[in-house]
Amino acid sequence: MYFNVAVLGLLWIFLYKLFPYSFPLTKSFSLEFVVHRFGEDEFSQAKDFVELVISLFTFTLFGVGLADLLQKKKLVSTVNLVIILLISTSLSAVTEVLQTISAVRNANALDILTDSIGAAMGWFCFHQARFLKLARYASVIRLRAKILFQYYCSLPILATGFVAYFIIAAIGVALLPTAADLRNWDSSFPLLLGNELTGGRPWSGNIELVQIFDQALTEAEIGRFFSGNQQSFAHESSLLAFYEFTRGGKEYSDQTGQLPELSWVGEPPHKGKDDERKDSGVLLNATHWLQSSAPPTYLNERIKQSAQFTLNVIVQSDALKQQGPARILSLSKDLQHRNLTLGQDDSSLVIRLRTPATGINGRNPEIVVPQVFTEGEPHHLVMTYADSNLRVYVDKLEHLYTFNVPSWGYKVLYYGPVFVPLAILLSLILSVTRGLLPLRIILLVSGGVLPSLLLEGLLASTNHRSFSLENLLMCLAFTIGTLLIARGQVQPWLKAH
Structure with a gap:
């Protein structure tokens, strides 16, 4: 024991x-x-x-x-x-x-x-x-529980319990926020460039451009970014934010006119004689960074509704030894609460995205793209998110990194509580109907396959996404695996003493 x-x-x-x-x-x-x-x-x-x-x-x-x-x-x-x-x-x-x-x-x-x-x-x-x-007394308690179990373990009761549990579990799962949606974004978070609102995660570098869309753009559209054509999206309905930066400005307006302007925290920087970089872009460090004059509520709400977005930025890091991660761009209010963060940790690009799975700080898990930053070199970064898929392009279309948010571990905890108990009930039903082969085959197909199809179809329709074969196979794996494990475990409980 x-x-x-x-x-x-x-x-x-x-x-x-x-x-x-x-x-x-x-x-x-x-x-x-x-x-x-x-x-x-x-x-x-x-x-x-x-x-x-x-x-x-x-x-x-x-x-x-x-x-x-x-x-x-x-x-x-x-x-x-x-x-x-x-x-x-x-x-x-x-x-x-x-x-x-x-x-x-x-x-x-x-x-x-x-x-x-x-x-x-x-x-x-x-x-x-x-x-x-x-x-x-453990053995005595186990024996008494076994007697009660045998008394109530009949086909009508088990079948009723199977159907009732599936209906309750399916409704509960459908009402819960899915792991991939962005409905838990907070619309009150400001937009920040170069630091957190608390000032505790400064980033030292240069930003030339920030564009944010409420759609995951296609590869062809992203290819236009890398060819230098940023203006072609200036009037499209999916464009939520468009900031272009020039040295020496006191504040920066969103070219779409939909978001508040970005203003300086600290004294605005001035180009020094030893700064040989081109005039485009804005210098950020621990003494001065940019913050929206008001929360970009419109941007946050649009992305919450669409559950997808594209972020297009051109950045240049001044140092590789930046940790925290140092905040390049962030929709957040402090170190523990954020919607989205693009950061640098040494040479790695770090992405934190708030979903029901990743949590209010977006780091369960955070996404790490290694070997992105090189000191003094500008980098063009494009990130898209839709249907749990995060795609990160670094400098060109060929340099693509793909991630699934959340990882499969979250899905195990999401689907497991539904299909493991169902499979145990199905195993009991199959044991009770031992000897009735045609009925057992019908029960195995309807009880093992049909619930997986119904639940995935329900989740696809309620969350406005496509039917996922991967999720269906995971549900079937739970059912089949539990049936195989429970196969030899339920019989002793059904034998009379």
Whole structure:
């Protein structure tokens, strides 16, 4: 029993701690990098406290299982405690370091301390007489539950439960925001170039152009950008923002007339004698950056409705050692809340996009495009987003990077709670109808395939997107996989005693 608890605890640790399982490894691994990533985390939100509680509970289960395994070695209980603390602390440290490498989840030394305390609590619980006494009654409780299960496990009840659960789950999933939409964007966030509103993430460089559309433009249209034809989109309805920058301006107006002007925070820069760059563009650094005079509500609302956009910018970094990431362009109000951020972290381009999956800070995960910036060289960057697909073009059409937002890990948690219980119910139904082959075939097809088709069709229609074969296959994989696992597990529960 306790061995199973330890295994389940270990499995849950990795499932929870490493979600969403994205390890791009775009940075060189070093002690300096790991320390830097640990220093970035801020324990400031309610969800951070909730995560600590979940982690504490998880390692408590793990500690219980380890205590049982170590007791069989006939070691002194205090020695067992020391071993448990060493194992749990090492395991927690490994998962936290993996989080820093992935650049998806926050790494925090407080998590390691919490995990160690949880493991010690597991050891303490195991060695309590009351806890052991309760364990002796586990088999009795299981037997009584089995009798009740057999009493209610009939074909009409199971079939009714199957249909009812699918209807409730399908409606619930359809009402939830999908992982890909942008309905959780905040229309009150300002547009910033070169820093955050709080002034804590400055970027040093030059920006020549910013264009934002509420549609994901085609490759042919993006090709016109790289050929130098920016003006051709000036009057199209999908263009929401068009800022062109020249040196020495006090404020900059949106050429579409739809968004507020950008004005300086700090003293506007003046071109120095040692600045040999061309006059186009605007210089930004820690002492001066640009901020919209009011929130670009129109832009935020249009993108929320369309759930897609295109961002076209021409930028030049003044230094490769810029971290945070340093904010090139941001729709945000502080370090923890944003709709969209385009940033630089050393030579990498970092994108944070707010969706129901990536969270209010857009970093679960953040997108990292490696080796983009070169010191003193301008770069033309175009980014499009639609139907979970983020496409990033760097300087030319051939330099394309594609990402799926969110990763498959989010979809596992999105579809799993629907189809795993359905498959368990279907397995019970198939066991009850054992011997009726034609009926079992009909049930297998209708119960295994039809719910996947119906749910994906419902989600496609309610979210105005195309039918996804990938999502359908994932639903079928959940159903088939659960059926295979449950195949030999349900029969003992159906046998009378």
